[in-house]
Amino acid sequence: MRKKAITLALAASTIFTLPQLSNAQDTITGDIVGRPDAPNKMVFRMTTDGPRNNEPAYAQGYSKLFNDFIAKRPNWQIELQMMSGDIGQEQARMLEQAKSGSAPDCAAVDSFVLPLFKKAGVLQSFSPYFSKDEIAQLFPFIRDGITGADGNIYAWWWSTDLRVLYRNKDIVPDAPKTWDDLKKAALSSVEQGMEGVLFNGSRYEGTTFDWLANFWAQGGKLVDDEGKPIFGEGENREKFIKAVNYYRDLVESGAAPKRVATIGNYDDFNAAAAAGTTALFVGGNWQYAQLRTALDPDEFAKWSFSPLPGPTADQRSTGTGGWTVAAFSKDAAKVKVCADLAREVYMGPANALQEQLPTRADLYDKYEVFSSDANKTFAAALKVGQARPWAPVYPEISNQIQIMMGKVLTGTQATEAAVDEAFSASLSAFKRS
Known part of the structure; x- marks a missing residue:
């Protein structure tokens, strides 16, 4: 997508x-x-x-x-x-x-x-x-x-992509390897006049897909072999809530601006990089070429990318x-x-x-x-990327995650309740199919 x-x-x-x-x-x-x-x-x-x-x-x-x-x-x-x-x-x-x-x-x-x-x-x-x-x-x-x-x-699937963490090396010299590393780097960038780490957080497929790597990095599964949603059960629920709270904490701590709940367009990240208002964002590999085109050579030289951070340095994933x-x-x-x-x-x-x-x-x-x-x-x-599950119910799961993320990032609902609602709605959609 x-x-x-x-x-x-x-x-x-x-x-x-x-x-x-x-x-x-x-x-x-x-x-x-x-x-x-x-x-x-x-x-x-x-x-x-x-x-x-x-x-x-x-x-x-x-x-x-x-x-x-x-x-x-x-x-x-x-x-x-x-x-x-x-x-x-x-x-x-x-x-x-x-x-x-x-x-x-x-x-x-x-x-x-x-x-x-x-x-x-x-x-x-x-x-x-x-x-x-x-x-x-x-x-x-x-x-x-x-x-x-x-x-x-x-069909013929002709292009693919993956998500990475972009950073301005002048502001964030070292690539964050863990969620804690990213939070510290983002807060440091705020102290230097930036707005923190940016990511998609609105009603948009990119919101789901960019974030899912944090769930997958823990070994979480959205659906079982029959395509039935299972992300709200047992260990999967714990991992899911942990990944959602990671994003929630970024916003509540000020490491990410509240406006991420309204972002649903990768263009916003390019614009922020060009304007010099952010030093960190979660984006797609294709944006590297776009940054090269949009920025002056000296500015582009400041930017690099690295794998998305995980809960630990050894737990990594990315969406393809x-x-x-x-x-x-x-x-x-x-x-x-x-x-x-x-x-x-x-x-x-x-x-x-x-x-x-x-x-x-x-x-x-x-x-x-x-x-x-x-x-x-x-x-x-x-070679280590993860695609969305080949389950017909996935689009509805994504839709529910987007709704859930809006509630969580704006602080209008507790994480556990928002996750349980998303799971219940996804399960109902599966039973109707």
């Missing part, structure tokens, strides 16, 4: 103007890629990972990729439909459209809701279009995520997310073009363009950009 909130809010406007390249081969006009009289048409609903990206360099890069793609298919036209910034709502709407037969032909599906789409049986198999070698190169958690009960793959491309159309020709789009535009070229981590191990050697020390560190961390 990750970074989409950074740029998607502006993308909701239907009057957003696509960049026009000077290249005579440019075939992008408004919402259309390809000749207006092309006999074959496919609708692709997308995030800003495409020609409408708000970063000009990325927009131009994607325009070239889409132009090259359609140039090989002169009889095809692609209509681009943009999602709004409310990813959860957008994905829920698309699932309902798929059930009623009115979904786009091809679309970006967030990895955290992919189980719902697979369970509903609305996705078309991509197995005929990807080789066994390509599938074998995927990281195990990626391969598991796109594979259905019948052994076929039902990402985006997939999937097909809803029952037209085999459209399914193939959708799969080709995933392969030729996204699997590799788009990873390199935006420095979004590939999901195939062999692509780290293919593209020079991933040979940097930063990206090598990110790639190594993926």
